Amino acid sequence: MSERDMLEEIRRSIIMGHLDAEDEGFDGSMEGTPGTVELVEEALEARTEPQQILTVFNAAMEEVGRLFEAGEYLLPDMLASAECVGEAMDVLEPHLAGTADTQKGTFLIATVKGDLHDIGKNIVITMLKGAGYQVRDLGIDVPADDIVAAVKQHKPQYLGLSALLTTTMTEMETVIRKLKEAGITDVKVIIGGAPTSEEFAQKIGADGHCRDALEAVEKLEALRSAS
Amino acid sequence: MTIIGERVNATRKRIREAIQSRASEVIIDEIRSQEQSGAEYIDLNAGTGSGDKQQEKTDLAWLIDIALEHGEKKLALDAAGPQVLEHAANHLANRRPWMLNSITGELTDGDLAMIKLAAEYEVPLIALAMDEDGIPAETGKRIAVCEKIRDAAGARGVPEERLWFDPLVLPVSTDVSQAMVTFRTIEGLRAQFPSAGITLGLSNVSHGLTKRAVVNAAFLTSAICYGLTSAICDPGREEISRAIVLGELLAGKDRFCRRFTRAARNGLFDVAPPEGALRQ
Numbered sequence: 001m002s003e004r005d006m007l008e009e010i011r012r013s014i015i016m017g018h019l020d021a022e023d024e025g026f027d028g029s030m031e032g033t034p035g036t037v038e039l040v041e042e043a044l045e046a047r048t049e050p051q052q053i054l055t056v057f058n059a060a061m062e063e064v065g066r067l068f069e070a071g072e073y074l075l076p077d078m079l080a081s082a083e084c085v086g087e088a089m090d091v092l093e094p095h096l097a098g099t100a101d102t103q104k105g106t107f108l109i110a111t112v113k114g115d116l117h118d119i120g121k122n123i124v125i126t127m128l129k130g131a132g133y134q135v136r137d138l139g140i141d142v143p144a145d146d147i148v149a150a151v152k153q154h155k156p157q158y159l160g161l162s163a164l165l166t167t168t169m170t171e172m173e174t175v176i177r178k179l180k181e182a183g184i185t186d187v188k189v190i191i192g193g194a195p196t197s198e199e200f201a202q203k204i205g206a207d208g209h210c211r212d213a214l215e216a217v218e219k220l221e222a223l224r225s226a227s
Numbered sequence: 228m229t230i231i232g233e234r235v236n237a238t239r240k241r242i243r244e245a246i247q248s249r250a251s252e253v254i255i256d257e258i259r260s261q262e263q264s265g266a267e268y269i270d271l272n273a274g275t276g277s278g279d280k281q282q283e284k285t286d287l288a289w290l291i292d293i294a295l296e297h298g299e300k301k302l303a304l305d306a307a308g309p310q311v312l313e314h315a316a317n318h319l320a321n322r323r324p325w326m327l328n329s330i331t332g333e334l335t336d337g338d339l340a341m342i343k344l345a346a347e348y349e350v351p352l353i354a355l356a357m358d359e360d361g362i363p364a365e366t367g368k369r370i371a372v373c374e375k376i377r378d379a380a381g382a383r384g385v386p387e388e389r390l391w392f393d394p395l396v397l398p399v400s401t402d403v404s405q406a407m408v409t410f411r412t413i414e415g416l417r418a419q420f421p422s423a424g425i426t427l428g429l430s431n432v433s434h435g436l437t438k439r440a441v442v443n444a445a446f447l448t449s450a451i452c453y454g455l456t457s458a459i460c461d462p463g464r465e466e467i468s469r470a471i472v473l474g475e476l477l478a479g480k481d482r483f484c485r486r487f488t489r490a491a492r493n494g495l496f497d498v499a500p501p502e503g504a505l506r507q
């Protein structure tokens with residue numbers, strides 16, 4: 001199979017929520033055929049660049065979001081696809097991880113309060129680990145006060161915030177305000193998630209906005225060399 | 228959920244007459260339609276209530292022959308007496324996977340013979356939660372009966388996973404507390420015998436009521452939530468299909484709600500159009 005076909009198979013498999021060979025998939029017909037996990041393993045064996053596979057995750061979840069919006073997919077169908085990406089990330093992670101270089105600094109990340117989306121955040125984590133940062137994950141639905149407390153405790157150089165909902169992105173502003181109120185000025189805050197933008201980042205006083213995980217790596221590199 | 232299709236049962240007039248007149252096409256039709264509707268086992272019961280055991284043996288053997296020739300699903304041999312079941316088992320001679328329905332906690336010589344038969348053929352055995360004193364009114368006693376059966380079966384080579392307990396269902400029309408007694412019994416059996424099957428004859432619950440299909444369906448959905456793994460029922464009724472899909476959904480047995488959402492997409496839950504709407 002060509003690399004393009006293989007990536008297309010992975011994309012389709014995620015959209016169908018086809019986790020692995022034991023899973024029946026969205027239409028109930030896919031048991032016994034290779035699922036996302038097997039396909040990603042296969043692609044890695046065929047020496048596909050892990051980065052390439054990551055971009056497929058994005059594309060697939062975008063389509064899933066479209067199907068959801070169109071009313072064709074229901075919430076659990078979205079969850080099934082999310083689980084595919086989650087499991088695939090576990091397969092991919094060892095192939096992306098570099099050696100943690102403490103000199104690059106510590107990066108703390110959280111999905112903000114009220115928001116349960118973590119696929120994007122997890123991809124960012126994997127990429128930054130791969131780039132050699134020490135990453136600490138606070139999880140999803142994290143209240144601003146908890147984030148501030150964690151920053152006080154771990155004293156990271158960088159803080160990442162993720163939000164996927166228009167209703168939760170405003171929570172990022174709260175975090176930045178509370179950091180200021182706590183007198184914390186030496187942590188650089190970068191944000192990401194589909195509804196956020198460069199403009200929004202500036203408005204709330206963040207140090208940067210990332211469209212995707214690759215840009216998260218670039219932004220951190222830039223912030224690091226500037227400091 | 229393992230569906231045991233109930234329709235080939237001589238207590239039904241249609242079947243009784245077909246058996247008496249050897250109208251095999253009626254039986255073939257009932258078997259095929261249940262298989263198409265998702266029955267995993269076809270229950271075969273030739274008991275007309277006449278008490279003529281010789282006749283019942285011949286009749287059940289006739290039903291078995293039809294099922295072997297015209298059906299492909301597993302068979303549940305259903306009779307009250309051990310002689311009839313033993314005869315049927317030997318007639319079938321493992322030409323198709325099958326199970327025995329049923330014994331009671333009375334553990335008569337006949338029951339013990341059935342246990343040995345189940346052990347010898349390594350087939351599932353349905354055991355009713357009742358004994359010589361009848362059906363216990365309370366959950367605790369029904370479970371105690373099952374414990375006794377489990378021990379007797381275990382000692383004779385039938386492991387727990389091949390025992391399918393029947394908690395028994397009494398009509399709510401004469402005692403409104405009965406559905407809950409069955410539910411609690413299912414729950415207790417599930418906890419105490421985690422690898423055993425639990426099945427029941429569904430339609431008893433609605434005996435003497437109106438709108439029986441709706442009552443049966445609601446009961447089935449709930450029973451699945453308490454841990455039911457099988458039911459003896461008519462799989463051809465859409466209420467049954469709905470009840471099973473909903474039960475497995477609410478019992479947490481439907482990963483990503485897939486069977487439910489698929490059934491919904493296929494229109495299983497769409498309300499039937501009013502009479503006449505389908506005609507041009």
Ligand code: B1M
Pocket residue numbers: 057058061062063064065066068069075076078079082109114115116117118119120121123124159160161162163164165166167190191192193194195210211212213214216
């Ligand atoms: C430095 O820090 C950084 C840097 C970069 C960062 C970063 C942080 N965070 C992200 N990035 C960036 O890098 C990542 C990698 O490149 C990228 O991350 P992304 O997350 O953007 O991309 C991922 C790799 C792939 N994308 C995703 O994983 C999201 C996919 C979609 C389909 C999605 C999913 C999967 C889910 N959902 Co939700 N979901 C949708 C999404 C549709 C879409 N088109 O985005 C969206 C976001 N959901 C939506 C909705 C409405 C909801 N969802 C909900 C629930 C869910 C699931 C739980 C079912 C599931 C999440 C499972 C999980 N474990 O994450 C509900 C809310 C739950 C909650 N409180 O959070 C619910 C409200 C649905 C409901 N009715 O209950 C919509 C939001 C609409 C809006 N206006 O806000 C939505 C756009 C779908 C839609 N088209 O309607 C970049 O954004």
Ligand SMILES: Nc1nc2c(c(=O)[nH]1)N[C@@H](CNc1ccc(C(=O)N[C@@H](CCC(=O)O)C(=O)O)cc1)CN2
Pocket residue numbers: 233234236238239240272305328329353393396427428429430431459
């Ligand atoms: N282990 C076990 N086995 C069983 C039963 C049980 O409990 N437990 N009970 C029976 C389940 N089988 C049937 C088969 C047909 C019908 C049936 O068709 N009933 C019609 C009417 C019957 C009639 O014609 O009088 C009704 O509307 O309910 C009901 C149960 C027999 N086998």
